[in-house]
C-alpha cells in the first residue's frame with residue numbers, strides 16, 4: 001500500500017529545503033498542517049482515511065526545530081510507522097540521502113496467560129469455519145433440487161414411473177448419485193485442509209489479517225470475534241466468487257479463510273468426512289421434499305438457497321449468540337438448539353463449530369500443568385469423546401442428521417406412494433362420503449344412454465367370465481377434485497377395451513378425458529371405482545399395472561438434455577426390453593415415425609410435432625398390452641399424422657388395446673373401432689363410429705350449388721322444393737348459391753334421395769350436388785347443448 005504522508009515545513013525552517021528529496025510521494029504543505037489535514041478530510045470524506053496514514057510537521061521555534069509526527073489510528077501500526085519515517089528523515093538529514101533505518105517487528109514471547117487466550121481464540125475459529133461452510137453449503141445443497149423439480153414439472157418422472165420404475169428405485173438412485181456428487185466437494189475440502197496445513201500463516205493472513213482478533217478477552221465469544229459485518233463479508237465473498245462451480249466452493253472458502261488442523265490431525269479427517277456425509281445424507285432428501293413446492297427449477301434453486309442460508313446461518317447465529325453468558329439467554333439457547341435439530345444446516349454448523357472448539361480446548365487443557373490448572377480454574381470444559389452427547393460434543397448433531405435423513409426419506413416415500421393422501425382420505429372418510437353423495441346426486445338427474453348403461457351392466461355383472469381376457473376394464477371410475485366447490489371431473493365411467501380394439505375418447509375441452517388418463521396411469525388418485533389392466537388393479541397393484549401400459553401424455557414429458565435416440569434407449573431399458581433387442585427396437589420406432597434424421601439431436605431442438613412423435617414412440621415401446629394416447633397427433637403435419645395412424649393401426653392389429661383421445665374426428669374415424677363422447681365427466685354415447693352416426697345422426701346431409709345466371713330465383717324455388725319433398729329438413733347453411741340441408745327421416749333411402757334430386761337437377765338449375773351420411777363431427781356437435789354454459793369472465 002502506498003503511503004503518502006503530508007508534511008509541513010514553516011517557510012523559514014532550516015530543514016525545509018532538505019526534506020523534499022526524501023518525500024517524493026508525499027504532499028508538501030506550507031503553513032498549518034493540522035488545518036490542512038482537517039480541510040482535506042472534510043473534502044475527501046472516507047477515502048482520506050485510506051490514502052493518508054501518517055504526517056509530520058517541522059516548525060522552527062526560536063533556536064530549535066520542533067518536529068511533530070501525526071498518525072491516522074485507522075491503521076494498526078501507524079504510530080510506529082510515522083516514528084520510523086521521522087527517524088529516517090532526521091538520519092538522512094544528518095548522514096545524507098543514502099542513509100536509512102530499517103525497522104522490524106518481532107512479538108515478545110507470550111506469557112502463559114497470553115498463550116491461553118490465544119489458544120482459546122483459536123478455538124473460536126470453529127465459529128468462523130462453520131459460518132463460511134454453511135454459506136457455501138447453502139448454494140451446493142439447493143442444486144440437488146434442480147433435477148427433481150424439472151423432472152416433475154415436465155412429467156418425465158411420472159413417465160418413468162409409468163414405464164415401470166419403482167418409486168424407491170427412482171429416489172434411491174437419485175440419492176446415491178447425489179451423495180456421490182456431494183462426496184467430491186467434501187473430499188476436496190479435506191484435501192485442501194491437509195494441503196493447507198504446512199502454510200498456516202498464508203491462510204490466516206488471507207482470511208483476516210487482523211491482529212486485533214487474537215487480542216481479545218477470553219470467555220466472551222462476541223468480544224473475541226471481529227465485527228459481524230466483517231464475518232458476513234468474508235463469508236459472502238468466497239461463495240459468490242465461485243457461484244458457477246459450487247462443488248469447489250468449500251475448498252476455496254476454506255483455503256482462503258482458515259487453518260483447520262482440527263479436522264486434519266490425530267485422525268480427524270474421517271470425523272470431518274463423516275460430519276459432511278451425514279449432512280449430505282440429511283440435506284439431500286430434505287431438498288427432494290422441498291422441491292414439491294416449486295414448479296420451476298430456477299425458482300426452486302434461488303428460494304431453497306435462501307432457505308438453506310436462513311435455516312443454517314440464522315439458527316446457528318441465534319443459538320451461538322444466546323449462549324454467551326453476558327446475554328443471559330442460555331436456557332432459551334438450549335431449547336432452540338433442540339428445536340433446530342431437525343434442520344440439517346443447523347446441525348452441520350453446530351457440529352463443525354463444536355468439534356473445532358472441543359479439539360482446541362482439549363489440546364490446550366492437556367498441553368501442560370499450567371494449562372490444566374488454568375482450565376480447572378476457569379471451569380473450561382471439553383469432551384474426551386468428540387461424539388459425546390453434551391456440549392461441546394457433537395453426538396446429538398450427528399444422531400439428528402442420521403435420523404432426519406431417514407425421516408425425510410420416509411416422508412418422501414409416503415408422499416410419492418400417496419400413502420399420506422390415503423391416510424387423510426381414511427381420516428376424512430365420513431365428510432368425503434357426504435361431499436361425494438352431494439356431488440353425485442347433483443349430476444345423476446340426467447338420463448343415461450342405453451349403450452352406456454349396457455356397458456356398465458356388463459362390467460358390473462357378478463360373473464366377469466366374459467371379461468377374463470380383457471386387457472383393460474374400467475369400473476365406475478370417478479374423480480372429484482376437492483376444492484372449495486368440489487368438481488366432479490369424471491363421473492362413474494365404466495368401460496372394457498378388448499385386444500385389438502382402439503377406443504376413442506371424445507369430448508369437449510374440460511370433459512374429463514385427461515383426468516381419466518391421469519387416474520389410469522396413477523398420476524391422479526382415484527376418488528372411487530377401480531380399473532384393471534391384465535387383471536391388476538390400479539388401486540392395489542399399480543406397479544404391476546404400470547408395467548403393462550404405454551402412455552403418451554398430452555404435453556411432452558421429455559428431458560431436454562437427451563437426444564431422441566437416448567430417450568428411446570432409456571425407456572426401452574426401463575420397460576425391460578432385452579439389451580440385445582434395444583438397438584433394433586429403437587431403430588424401428590425411429591423409422592416408423594420418420595424421426596431418423598433427428599435421432600441424434602437434443603430434444604430441446606425438436607419441433608412440437610417431432611416431440612409429439614417421440615412421445616408416441618415411447619408409449620409404443622416394449623410391447624405394452626394397453627396403450628393410452630392423449631391427443632397424439634396434435635401439431636403433426638398431414639404426412640406425419642398419417643404415418644402415426646399407420647403405426648397405431650399396426651399396434652392395434654397386433655392385439656394391443658388402445659385408448660386414444662383426439663379432437664380430430666377424421667383421426668377417430670380412421671383409427672377407432674369404438675368410441676364414446678364424454679360430457680362433464682360422463683359418457684353420453686358409446687359404440688362404433690357407424691353405430692353412433694346411425695343412432696344420433698339419422699338422415700342425410702345434402703349440399704347443392706345453384707347455377708349463377710338465374711341464381712336467386714332458382715335458389716328460392718329449390719328451397720321450396722326441398723321443404724316440400726323432404727318434410728322436416730333443416731337448412732343449416734347458405735352461402736353464394738350453395739345450400740346445406742339436413743334431411744331427417746329413418747325411412748329415407750339413398751335411392752329415394754338420389755332419384756328425387758336427379759329429377760330436380762335440370763329443373764332448378766343445379767350445377768352440382770352431393771348427398772352423404774351425417775358425419776361424426778355432426779354427431780359430436782349435437783352434444784354441444786349438454787355442455788355447461790361458459791361463465792362470463794367479466795370485462
Ligand SMILES: Nc1ncnc2c1ncn2[C@@H]1O[C@H](COP(=O)(O)OP(=O)(O)OP(=O)(O)O)[C@@H](O)[C@H]1O
Nearest residue numbers: 481487489507508509510511512513514515516554
Ligand atoms: N388439478 C386439478 N384441480 C382442479 N380441477 C382440475 C384439475 N385438473 C383438471 N381439472 C378440471 O377437471 C375438468 C376435466 O379436466 P381435463 O383436463 O380432464 O379435461 P379434458 O377433457 O382432458 O380437456 P382438454 O380436451 O382440454 O384436454 C376440468 O373442468 C378441469 O378444469
